Amino acid sequence: MNPILSDILHIIAYTTLVLFGHRIFLGFYKIFYVYLFSKPKNLKKLSGGANWAIITGSSDGLGKAYANELAKNGFNLVLISRTLSKLENVKNEINEKYPEIEVKIIAFDFGKFSFKDYEKDIFPILDKLDIGILVNNVGQMHKYPDYFHLFLGGPEKVAELVTVNTLPCTILTSKILSKMVERKSGIIINISSASGYHEMAKWSIYSGTKRFIKHFSACLHKEYSSLGITIQAVCPMFLATNMTHYSVTKTILSPEALAESAIKTLGHTSETAGSIIHEIQAIGLSFPSFFVDPFISILSKTQKQKILEQQKIK
Ligand SMILES: NC(=O)c1ccc[n+]([C@@H]2O[C@H](COP(=O)([O-])OP(=O)(O)OC[C@H]3O[C@@H](n4cnc5c(N)ncnc54)[C@H](OP(=O)(O)O)[C@@H]3O)[C@@H](O)[C@H]2O)c1
Numbered sequence: 001m002n003p004i005l006s007d008i009l010h011i012i013a014y015t016t017l018v019l020f021g022h023r024i025f026l027g028f029y030k031i032f033y034v035y036l037f038s039k040p041k042n043l044k045k046l047s048g049g050a051n052w053a054i055i056t057g058s059s060d061g062l063g064k065a066y067a068n069e070l071a072k073n074g075f076n077l078v079l080i081s082r083t084l085s086k087l088e089n090v091k092n093e094i095n096e097k098y099p100e101i102e103v104k105i106i107a108f109d110f111g112k113f114s115f116k117d118y119e120k121d122i123f124p125i126l127d128k129l130d131i132g133i134l135v136n137n138v139g140q141m142h143k144y145p146d147y148f149h150l151f152l153g154g155p156e157k158v159a160e161l162v163t164v165n166t167l168p169c170t171i172l173t174s175k176i177l178s179k180m181v182e183r184k185s186g187i188i189i190n191i192s193s194a195s196g197y198h199e200m201a202k203w204s205i206y207s208g209t210k211r212f213i214k215h216f217s218a219c220l221h222k223e224y225s226s227l228g229i230t231i232q233a234v235c236p237m238f239l240a241t242n243m244t245h246y247s248v249t250k251t252i253l254s255p256e257a258l259a260e261s262a263i264k265t266l267g268h269t270s271e272t273a274g275s276i277i278h279e280i281q282a283i284g285l286s287f288p289s290f291f292v293d294p295f296i297s298i299l300s301k302t303q304k305q306k307i308l309e310q311q312k313i314k
Helices: 003-037 061-072 084-097 115-127 154-183 204-227 255-263 276-286 289-311
Strands: 052-056 076-081 103-107 131-136 186-191 229-234
Touching (some): 003 276, 061 076, 061 084, 061 131, 061 186, 061 255, 076 084, 076 115, 084 103, 103 115, 154 186, 154 204, 204 229, 276 289
Parallel strands (some): 052 076, 052 131, 076 103, 131 186, 186 229
């Protein structure tokens, strides 16, 4: 064989081996090391002793589960969500279980964006606290998967969904980072979704905004990890919450199970599906589109049918 051609083939073979080996190593690390062998880090240490945690979208679902888990770990809480009565219930539940934990609640609609409202209703409270953890959890999904031009609620609802899914995370992160940088410690958890791993037809806004959160977190991780700040994107598969109306199964986890599992991975990985079962499921989403898309198409059809039947919309 021509020696130049032989050299080129060797280079291609070794490069393929290195790239493949790197992916296999990363996969093993993210699944086996993170979930089976690593020990949970001390959150108080990662947050530099600052003992307040802020959680958005915390009156229900995953946000409420993170709030409970962080209270269990000894953090005082600022809960921010839309509905005051639901926030009051969560505060009471947490105070019953953990009477030593201080809980502040802020009723705030992240969908009606006005920066002045952040300055009036949220920032003055945050300014007075020593914030160790920010959980950017608030998020909304469309009622059901469909063509973008048929999105229920039209352009106005599209604007609300993009606003809720992207702005609170970026604005609150920007607000609290300076103090974390000064302290050289702090934790920021950004709740993305496994839908951010793959371009999902008929889920364009949800999948696109979740991709934004995942990508934004990865950039921040590169900027701030050397400054002592832990930044993590959590990208779960389906959870049994109001968002999906699913019940718990072996693969559809309760928000409590996901939060408990995901918190243990802090400081070990900057991106995770949040649980070993979701991490394994998410591997499927990294396969080529011609393989994944037919499954997503079936999922979209059945989800739309199910929701339309539930709501008796024709
Ligand atoms: N469920 C899943 O299968 C799944 C999977 C992957 C990722 N995620 C992500 O996990 C996060 C939480 O989802 P979830 O399933 O826990 O949802 P959920 O059960 O519907 O809870 C959403 C929470 O966000 C609050 N919220 C919604 N819109 C708001 C707004 N405009 N302003 C202020 N608060 C608002 C809700 O408050 P009110 O009750 O007062 O409206 C509620 O506390 C989201 O970012 C979601 O994308 C969910």
